[in-house]
Amino acid sequence: MSTSLWLLRHGEAVPHGSKEDAARELTPRGEHQSRTAGRALARLNVEFDACYASPKVRARDTAALACEELGVDYEEVTALAGGFSRADVEELMAGHDDGSCVLVVGHEPDFSQVVRDYTGARIQLKKGGVAAVRIDGTRAELVALVRPAELETMAG
Numbered sequence: 027m028s029t030s031l032w033l034l035r036h037g038e039a040v041p042h043g044s045k046e047d048a049a050r051e052l053t054p055r056g057e058h059q060s061r062t063a064g065r066a067l068a069r070l071n072v073e074f075d076a077c078y079a080s081p082k083v084r085a086r087d088t089a090a091l092a093c094e095e096l097g098v099d100y101e102e103v104t105a106l107a108g109g110f111s112r113a114d115v116e117e118l119m120a121g122h123d124d125g126s127c128v129l130v131v132g133h134e135p136d137f138s139q140v141v142r143d144y145t146g147a148r149i150q151l152k153k154g155g156v157a158a159v160r161i162d163g164t165r166a167e168l169v170a171l172v173r174p175a176e177l178e179t180m181a182g
Contacts, residue, residue, distance in 0.1 A: 028162035059154030064095025065181035080106035
């Protein structure tokens with residue numbers, strides 16, 4: 027049975043250099059993107075077994091807002107703060123049963139690299155965008171790549 031990995035890139039944040047990177051918070055637009063992503067995923071009836079978030083403020087806040095819409099809790103995972111890799115995904119997924127559906131909230135370029143490492147696909151994940159990968163043993167496929175504008179339409 028396959029597992030599903032959903033990757034949500036944090037929403038728009040205040041500019042680089044405006045403060046320490048880990049403390050950069052979401053802009054009002056980023057907050058809207060985060061809520062919208064959660065509503066869109068909820069409308070798809072995606073049921074997450076777990077949600078993990080980078081401890082960086084912008085990702086943590088994205089997770090909080092999206093998870094509020096989804097009615098799930100999230101847990102901070104240090105590996106998502108930078109350098110998140112396929113090995114980190116496998117470690118997270120090892121704690122879940124086959125058929126699980128897991129949401130991770132974090133950063134680029136890590137997420138695009140994870141998708142490429144699993145599927146070979148080269149993607150560009152926009153801020154506030156979502157990608158989903160179905161993993162079945164050693165095989166994986168990209169099943170969704172959704173931009174923020176499309177999530178807005180889906181959220182209604």
